[in-house]
Amino acid sequence: MATIGVTRGLGDHDLKVHDSNIYIKPFLSSAPEVRVYDLSKYEHGADDVLILATDGLWDVLSNEEVAEAISQFLPNCDPDDPHRFVYFHAQDLVMRARGVLKDRGWRISNDRLGSGDDISVYVIPLIHGNKLS
Known part of the structure; x- marks a missing residue:
């Protein structure tokens, strides 16, 4: 508002x-x-992540769009790079939500408006939850 x-x-x-x-x-x-998610109930792989983000992301991208972006991006990253979630995945999601500056403002895919709100994104790997059991 x-x-x-x-x-x-x-x-x-x-x-x-x-x-x-x-x-x-x-x-x-x-x-x-x-919402509570019991990490110890499941076995997680290296590509299983939790996305924690502000409304600046969720106002313009759906759960499905975020999941698709992550699943497209993960196979292209070195799984041994400890910074891949922060430097690559989180930044990629922020840029997708912000969009690109065009003559009619910030735009994302399908010429939709990009986020004008603050965008904070955490991509949290769940594989470390395997050690809880």
Whole structure:
């Protein structure tokens, strides 16, 4: 809504959408969505990852698009490179969500608008969970 700042959004009950009388607070929740995934229940391979990202990624890319990007990118990386998840995968996802600057703004695939929000992405390898059992 071109107004919300994270710290203001959680505490400012009188915050309104820019140039309107619409209060922001009914659209926000300070209760996070929590999902539990028991790493010890599964055997993970070197290419099994968890993507943790801000809404700047998820607003413009679907789960399927992110999964496809990762599965296309992983086979092209050295599996012994400890930085492959940060330097290659996370940066690739950020760039996909941001898009490229064209005459009508930032654009991603199919000429859709790229993210105008902040984009933070963590690509977390799950193989280390194998050691938990």
